[in-house]
Amino acid sequence: MAQTYSTIGLAKPDVEPYWQDVVCRTYVPIGCHVENGSDFRGTVHYKPMGQVELTQISAQAARYDRTPTEIRRDDIDDYLVCLVTTGSKQLAQSGRATPIRPGELCMFDTARPYVVGAPEQYDAILLKIPRLELNSRLPAAERLSAMRVASDGPYARLAAAMLRSTADILLDDAEQAHRLVPSLIDLVALAFDESFVGLDQGQPRYTRIVERAEAVIRERLFDEDFDASMIPAEIGVSPRTLCRALAQQGITPAKWIWQKRLDAARDMLVARRGMSVSEVAITCGFSDFSHFSRAFKRRFTVSPSAFVSK
Numbered sequence: 001m002a003q004t005y006s007t008i009g010l011a012k013p014d015v016e017p018y019w020q021d022v023v024c025r026t027y028v029p030i031g032c033h034v035e036n037g038s039d040f041r042g043t044v045h046y047k048p049m050g051q052v053e054l055t056q057i058s059a060q061a062a063r064y065d066r067t068p069t070e071i072r073r074d075d076i077d078d079y080l081v082c083l084v085t086t087g088s089k090q091l092a093q094s095g096r097a098t099p100i101r102p103g104e105l106c107m108f109d110t111a112r113p114y115v116v117g118a119p120e121q122y123d124a125i126l127l128k129i130p131r132l133e134l135n136s137r138l139p140a141a142e143r144l145s146a147m148r149v150a151s152d153g154p155y156a157r158l159a160a161a162m163l164r165s166t167a168d169i170l171l172d173d174a175e176q177a178h179r180l181v182p183s184l185i186d187l188v189a190l191a192f193d194e195s196f197v198g199l200d201q202g203q204p205r206y207t208r209i210v211e212r213a214e215a216v217i218r219e220r221l222f223d224e225d226f227d228a229s230m231i232p233a234e235i236g237v238s239p240r241t242l243c244r245a246l247a248q249q250g251i252t253p254a255k256w257i258w259q260k261r262l263d264a265a266r267d268m269l270v271a272r273r274g275m276s277v278s279e280v281a282i283t284c285g286f287s288d289f290s291h292f293s294r295a296f297k298r299r300f301t302v303s304p305s306a307f308v309s310k
Contacts, residue, residue: 002170003046012038023064026055027128028076028110031065047170050178052185053128056167064116071111077131079141081107081188083163087122091115096146099250103151103160105191107144114146125163129185137189140196149195150247152240159191195244206245209237213245213253217260224285228253261285262299265292269308277304
C-alpha cells in the first residue's frame with residue numbers, strides 16, 4: 001500500500017526523530033544527521049511494487065551513515081538504485097566517493113557500509129531491488145556500488161525515463177504497476193552494463209581508458225595544438241566512451257587537459273627554474289596569457305604572479 005511521510009506540520013521537537021524513523025523504516029536502519037535541525041523539511045512517497053519498492057524523496061540537506069553496527073542488526077540484503085532529479089547527492093562506498101547529479105544513476109549495496117551526503121535540497125527516485133534479482137541480470141553488480149552511470153547513454157536515458165514514468169503510473173494504477181517490475185529491473189541492469197561492460201576484477205574498463213588517456217596527455221601536454229578531440233583516436237575509443245569514462249570523475253576531456261596543464265604550470269612555478277610566468281604559460285600550452293592567469297586563479301585561488309611572489 002502506498003504511503004506518504006512528511007515532516008511538514010510536525011512540532012519542531014518531533015522533526016528529527018520522525019525523519020530518522022521514516023528513513024529507517026522505508027530504506028534500511030541508518031544514522032541520519034539533518035543540517036537544519038528542527039527546521040528540516042522532508043517528504044517520502046513509498047510505493048511497493050511486488051518484489052521491489054519505489055520511493056520518491058524530496059528533502060533538505062542531510063547525511064546518512066550505514067555502519068557495520070546497523071548491518072549486523074538486520075538481514076536486509078538489497079540494492080538501492082538512485083536517480084537524482086533535482087539538486088545533488090554524494091555516495092561513498094567501497095573506497096569510492098561519487099557525486100550524483102540530475103539524470104544520473106548510482107547504486108549502493110545495503111549489505112555494506114556507506115555514506116550518503118546531500119549538501120542541498122534534492123529530489124530523487126530510489127528503487128530497492130532484491131540482491132538475487134539484480135545479480136541474475138547484472139553479475140558484476142556487487143562491484144558497481146558508488147559508480148555513477150552518466151545520463152547520456154541510451155539505456156541510462158531509458159531507465160531514468162521509466163523510473164519517472166513508473167512513479168507517475170503508481171499514482172493512477174497502482175494495482176497494475178507490478179507488471180512493470182521485470183522490465184524496470186532489466187533496464188536498470190542494462191544501463192549499468194552499458195557503462196561498465198568488460199568490468200575486470202579490481203579494474204573497471206573505464207579505469208583503463210582513463211589511464212591510457214592520461215598517458216597521451218602527459219606525452220602531448222606541452223603541445224599547443226593538442227586538444228581533447230584528438231584523444232579518442234590516440235587511444236582507440238569513441239568520443240562518447242571517453243566522455244563516459246571521465247564522467248566517473250565528474251569532468252569533461254577538455255577540462256581535464258586544462259587542469260593537467262595548470263598543475264604542470266604550478267609545479268614549474270614552484271620549482272623556480274628561472275622562467276617568467278609568461279614563459280611557463282607558453283610552455284604549458286597556453287597561447288593567451290590573460291586566459292592562463294584567469295584559469296590559474298580559478299584553480300588555485302591566487303594569480304600566477306602572486307603565487308610566485310609568495
